Amino acid sequence: MSSTVQQKTLAVLATVICLLTLCLLFVGAMVTSTGSGLSVPDWPTTFGQNMYAYPLSEMRGGVVYEHSHRLFASAIGFLTIVLTLTVWLWESRRWVKYLALTELLLVCLQGLLGGLTVKFKLPVAVSSAHAGVAELFFCGSIWLMWSMTASWKKNAWKTNAHSRGAFALATLVYVQILVGAVMRHSYAGLAIPTFPRAFDGWIPSFWSQGIFLNFLHTRIGALMVSIGSLILISSLLRKSIANKFAWMLFGVLAVQVVLGVLTIWTVKVPWIASLHLACGALLFGTLITIALWSGKQDGATA
Ligand code: HEM
Missing domain, CATH: 1.20.120 (Four Helix Bundle (Hemerythrin (Met), subunit A))
Known part of the structure; x- marks a missing residue:
């Protein structure tokens, strides 16, 4: 061959x-x-x-x-x-x-x-x-x-600000995925059954392990991932060659947040919760892709 x-x-x-x-x-x-x-x-x-x-x-x-x-x-x-x-x-x-x-x-x-x-x-x-x-x-x-x-x-791979930023954000997304996994497997996906308000306020007035995990995933983690992604997207958009990655990240993040919210609002319809998991993986994969390819785009030859 x-x-x-x-x-x-x-x-x-x-x-x-x-x-x-x-x-x-x-x-x-x-x-x-x-x-x-x-x-x-x-x-x-x-x-x-x-x-x-x-x-x-x-x-x-x-x-x-x-x-x-x-x-x-x-x-x-x-x-x-x-x-x-x-x-x-x-x-x-x-x-x-x-x-x-x-x-x-x-x-x-x-x-x-x-x-x-x-x-x-x-x-x-x-x-x-x-x-x-x-x-x-x-x-x-x-x-x-x-x-x-x-x-x-x-081309050879060379670390740069974008690749480092994308790797850091991928790590954060991985932590968010792990918190989601522990929450889901300890049956705490609906420990806070409302969104955007948590019960009748913005912060729960009582706490349990499930409520803590749920708040960490659906509010704190989701907010940190979204802010991190928006910063990376705006910085990628300034580098025109990376535009396609920036838009892909934006699309996947938006779909992921919508699926997460729908998981709560539909009281966990199985295919919606499962699409949320798969889309979480896609978000992780998109960031790994950005980290890898932005290192390639500095033009160093192998
Ligand atoms: C933005 C980044 C997010 C990522 C990467 C992410 C990822 C995940 C993953 C991978 C799981 C399943 C874990 C597993 O079973 O292995 C999960 C579960 C869950 N996520 Fe997210 N999520 C995000 C945002 C959100 C948001 C914004 C909400 C809602 C406001 C949300 C609500 C949920 C709920 C309710 C579950 C549990 C589903 C169940 O118990 O079946 N997520 N998330």
């Missing part, structure tokens, strides 16, 4: 994994949103059978979400094994090899956490760690995807 075909194969595979991971995040969110986490009570088997031999015709109710999530996740696991092997065979850049290997380790850890969350009946810490590792895997898949493109290979 010629080297061009090899490089194209790697690029396609990395892109497919990245896009499928975003879909898997939605499917995984539907498991929690519909309360189907323990519909299949055993792991790694499905009702005592090999999960791949379990007849799809027998899937009913919550099993549809839980079992499809397991099958979808193992397909991504399989594709990640293929990608890692081919990267180690065909890729010359050492850091890309290690990035692919990290992705493989993350997908194994993710499978294990998914299994443990079933075995121990959805403990908050394990379910939240499962949510957190999923986002790290998604972030790694974005990085791998961009690293395979021709324009990435042309």
Whole structure:
């Protein structure tokens, strides 16, 4: 196989994994949103059978979400094994090899956490760690995807104010995602059932752990992420080449805030809460993309 075909194969595979991971995040969110986490009570088997031999015709109710999530996740696991092997065979850049290997380790850890969350009946810490590792895997898949493109290979990466700002904001978004995960898995998504007012005022007059997490996520975190994003957007707009990123960040942030508010107003309609989770990942991914590409746009050659 010629080297061009090899490089194209790697690029396609990395892109497919990245896009499928975003879909898997939605499917995984539907498991929690519909309360189907323990519909299949055993792991790694499905009702005592090999999960791949379990007849799809027998899937009913919550099993549809839980079992499809397991099958979808193992397909991504399989594709990640293929990608890692081919990267180690065909890729010359050492850091890309290690990035692919990290992705493989993350997908194994993710499978294990998914299994443990079933075995121990959805403990908050394990379910939240499962949510957190999923986002790290998604972030790694974005990085791998961009690293395979021709324009990435042309220029060297150089840190600058935009890349540092975007990395810092991505870290803040990651914390916001983790707070969202702990809140969701401790059933505190509606601990403050009103928005924008918290009960009958702007600040709750009484506090519990759930109310604190909810206030931290839906008010403080959301405000900090929005202000940080608007500062980054206005600074990117001054650099005309980065316009497309700025507008993408603006669009994803706006959709994310609307979905968050709708999650409360609709009393957590499952597909809206799940889209909010997937869009949160997209916001994180957009910031990682901005951080990576703004470092490339300083024009240094490889
Ligand atoms: C702007 C940045 C935001 C990000 C990145 C974000 C991200 C997330 C994520 C990833 C989750 C799910 C975590 C998981 O289960 O793993 C979540 C849950 C949630 N978020 Fe946000 N969110 C943001 C803003 C908001 C806003 C503005 C609101 C509402 C005012 C909101 C309301 C909620 C609610 C109610 C849940 C829990 C849903 C449930 O229990 O099913 N979020 N958020």
